[in-house]
Amino acid sequence: MVRVALRAFIILAVAFLLGLALYRLGQAYGQSRFLAPAARPFGERAVGAPARDFMEASGFDRRLAGAVLERERFEGRGFGRGPEGFGREGRFVLRGLFGLMSNLLMVTVILVAVVLLRKGWQWSMRSRRGATP
């Protein structure tokens, strides 16, 4: 049991170190960093802000707000949650189901291709071996 726990710890430690390296790399290129709990970036406040406010904001604020607005669209709520936004019901679930099906289809296509390639490789190896005296 101790051995298994140690192995699990090794796996998590390796993943953590890799993750940390990736995060540091991102940080080195000026990407996001963890903030203090009290800090409230403009982006968080921009959720639901009228489009006019967003357009008049400075470039830096717009970039921050853009990330949040993109999340809003990503969740299917749309800009400002108003009547012009996407409806949260219906299209939301349908979009998810459609994405799930398309991913499943993609996995199936790749799976079939890999299995066929492998079978072909095995068949060619066997026939090559059979051809030699």
Add this chain to the structure above:
Amino acid sequence: MRLGIRTKLWLDLFIFLAFLVSMQPALTGVSLHEWFTTAIIATFVVHILGQWHWILAVGRRFFHRWFHVSRLNFVLDLILFLAMTTVFVSGFVISRDVLPFLGIEVEPSFFWRRIHDLSANLTLLVVAIHVGLHWDWVVGAVKRYAFGWWPRLRVRSKTQTVS
């Protein structure tokens, strides 16, 4: 940690389906997506622990024989591990529920969101190849453990007809 074939089969099937569902946050909602994928990390660790001896064995003999399917599997698994780690790290960085729940606020960023999407798509691709390379094992295990009752049922119905 030695897992039985039946346990491995159900665990792998669960991971595969859970991964496909968690690839669609639009379906589950972002909050459930975050908590669900955080919980899935444990199943990945168990999956890797189940292959521990194979990883050590192939890792030790990696440079002895280059052209072998186990080397391809090893490299692919390594890519999968890297891609998965990237998905989890970038997922935590753009987290809206898990990290704020722990009292850590995160600055919104397109960069990590793109990295998250890219690494998730790469993971999906590698998972498909990974399953394809282990297809014989999957078919054998499914035949034996998921549909093991089928031949027995056929034999029983045949003997009943004969008698």
